[in-house]
Amino acid sequence: MRCPHCYHAIRPSKVNQLFVQGCLREFSCPQCQVWLANTPLYLILKIIGCYGGLICGVASYNFYQYQSILLPLGLLGGVVMLVAHMMDQLHVIPEPTLKDLVK
Numbered sequence: 001m002r003c004p005h006c007y008h009a010i011r012p013s014k015v016n017q018l019f020v021q022g023c024l025r026e027f028s029c030p031q032c033q034v035w036l037a038n039t040p041l042y043l044i045l046k047i048i049g050c051y052g053g054l055i056c057g058v059a060s061y062n063f064y065q066y067q068s069i070l071l072p073l074g075l076l077g078g079v080v081m082l083v084a085h086m087m088d089q090l091h092v093i094p095e096p097t098l099k100d101l102v103k
């Protein structure tokens with residue numbers, strides 16, 4: 001992963017200021033000390049696409065009479081997950097907001 005501010009590669013082992021709540025994470029870049037975060041909307045889309053696609057895929061295999069509906073929904077969930085994964089980039093935030101929630 002790269003810092004969108006200084007474009008240096010960030011090693012997870014070098015990150016020393018980190019706040020995590022669930023899938024959300026906020027951390028400071030070890031090179032430029034700018035706070036970075038991922039986007040909650042894309043994380044939600046990734047989770048919904050992944051589990052929705054898996055459930056529809058398994059259901060279309062077991063309930064073959066609904067296969068014409070469930071299989072395209074499963075494929076759509078996979079496409080949503082891949083697009084959300086590609087769109088999910090780190091962005092610069094002014095100050096950590098999870099700091100108050102973690103404590």
Ligand SMILES: [Zn+2]
Nearest residue numbers: 003006029032
């Ligand atoms: Zn940086």
